[in-house]
Amino acid sequence: MTPPATNFWRIAGMSYLQYVNRAAGSVRSALKEPMKSKLSAQGEFSYKASAWVDGTQMSKTEITSLSQAGK
Amino acid sequence: MASMASLRTLSMTTAATAARRIVAPRTVSMALGTTSTQIQVQSQSQRRGMATEKQLANKIQSTKNIKKITSSMKMVAAARLKGEERRLAASIPFNQWTYEMFSEPKFLEEATFVDFPQKVLIVPFTSDKGLCGGINSFISRGVRNMIAKLDEQSKQADVCVIGEKGRGQMQRMLTGNQIKRTCTDVVAPGNYTMASALSTELIKAGAETDYDAVIMVYNSYKNAAVYNQMYKVITPLKTGGEESETGGSSNEALAGYDFDSEKAESMSDLYEFIISTNLYHSFMDGAAAEQSARMTAMEGASSNAGEMIDKLTLQYNRARQSRITTELIEIISGASALEKKK
Numbered sequence: 001m002t003p004p005a006t007n008f009w010r011i012a013g014m015s016y017l018q019y020v021n022r023a024a025g026s027v028r029s030a031l032k033e034p035m036k037s038k039l040s041a042q043g044e045f046s047y048k049a050s051a052w053v054d055g056t057q058m059s060k061t062e063i064t065s066l067s068q069a070g071k
Numbered sequence: 072m073a074s075m076a077s078l079r080t081l082s083m084t085t086a087a088t089a090a091r092r093i094v095a096p097r098t099v100s101m102a103l104g105t106t107s108t109q110i111q112v113q114s115q116s117q118r119r120g121m122a123t124e125k126q127l128a129n130k131i132q133s134t135k136n137i138k139k140i141t142s143s144m145k146m147v148a149a150a151r152l153k154g155e156e157r158r159l160a161a162s163i164p165f166n167q168w169t170y171e172m173f174s175e176p177k178f179l180e181e182a183t184f185v186d187f188p189q190k191v192l193i194v195p196f197t198s199d200k201g202l203c204g205g206i207n208s209f210i211s212r213g214v215r216n217m218i219a220k221l222d223e224q225s226k227q228a229d230v231c232v233i234g235e236k237g238r239g240q241m242q243r244m245l246t247g248n249q250i251k252r253t254c255t256d257v258v259a260p261g262n263y264t265m266a267s268a269l270s271t272e273l274i275k276a277g278a279e280t281d282y283d284a285v286i287m288v289y290n291s292y293k294n295a296a297v298y299n300q301m302y303k304v305i306t307p308l309k310t311g312g313e314e315s316e317t318g319g320s321s322n323e324a325l326a327g328y329d330f331d332s333e334k335a336e337s338m339s340d341l342y343e344f345i346i347s348t349n350l351y352h353s354f355m356d357g358a359a360a361e362q363s364a365r366m367t368a369m370e371g372a373s374s375n376a377g378e379m380i381d382k383l384t385l386q387y388n389r390a391r392q393s394r395i396t397t398e399l400i401e402i403i404s405g406a407s408a409l410e411k412k413k
Binding site: 007010015016017018020021024041042043044045046047048049050051052054055057060063065066068069070071 | 242247248250251252253254255256257258261262263264265267268269270271272274275276332336339340343344347
């Protein structure tokens with residue numbers, strides 16, 4: 001049995017969800033028009049996240065990309 | 072002297088106009104020199120007794136405007152519901168396979184939560200906007216009851232709220248430091264990238280490492296008139312050799328499989344994916360329920376506005392009729408008085 005290999009994206013410091021979404025984004029960008037512009041919104045999102053410390057809400061941060069999430 | 076002059080002037084005007092002036096208590100009291108307090112009392116009693124025609128007409132117009140807005144909002148919600156239904160249908164197969172590993176969603180109402188592990192992270196899905204009936208209150212109340220029942224069982228629960236309405240309600244309802252993170256102002260419509268980002272928030276809040284399970288509480292859309300409050304329990308996947316505390320989900324389902332990479336890493340990735348797909352489905356289900364609830368609420372509001380317009384129109388017509396009758400009586404009495412003089 002071959003020894004277990006570590007995934008290349010993990011070595012690059014990505015999480016599985018980041019990898020999956022990057023892959024999906026690459027596939028979408030390889031599409032031809034008009035599907036390309038139609039599906040471009042699938043990778044876009046926005047929300048405001050805030051952590052709570054001792055029952056108090058900290059400042060809100062606008063999250064627009066996956067790399068910003070959870071910070 | 073002034074009052075005498077006023078009365079003389081009154082007598083010189085036509086009978087109808089004079090009679091109308093005599094009927095109006097404020098004019099008469101001014102002409103007779105009554106005090107301002109008396110005038111105030113009289114005008115207050117007039118206001119209390121019956122709204123004037125002008126006031127009623129204004130009320131009718133504003134209610135009509137409100138009805139126009141609620142009808143438009145209903146149509147917008149109906150149009151959005153179509154889109155949300157389509158997105159929900161697309162998200163179901165994305166998520167349904169996880170029911171094989173864990174359990175199917177359960178009804179929140181009357182649940183005892185005895186099968187919950189010791190420490191859980193509750194994720195309520197609420198909306199960012201209001202005017203959609205009680206969907207957010209049902210979720211907030213359900214979470215509050217859940218936490219109370221878990222407290223009775225000496226279990227610990229923290230909360231990560233999604234949606235502005237839920238944030239406000241949870242802040243008021245939960246007295247302790249249970250809220251750990253909030254995600255608000257989520258731009259609709261949702262997509263899988265957004266679900267992945269929200270999952271990352273949960274994982275950073277310790278969903279995988281600090282808690283024995285993630286509980287997703289959401290409104291499940293059944294049809295345009297019915298939605299139910301449901302919850303899903305997602306427990307971290309244990310790697311080989313570890314015992315599952317709850318005896319529910321564990322690594323048994325994947326025990327017979329070989330992994331190219333480290334099994335622990337694969338399980339961690341799979342858990343991330345399971346959280347994101349469940350979150351995606353719960354978010355879509357909640358969004359569809361929100362639009363259907365908004366549609367129903369706006370339909371109710373439009374119908375109420377219609378009823379109010381009918382009532383006000385009736386009042387307005389009565390007031391108008393009574394004014395016309397009074398005017399006719401005044402004209403007739405004035406005319407008969409003139410005939411008698413002749």
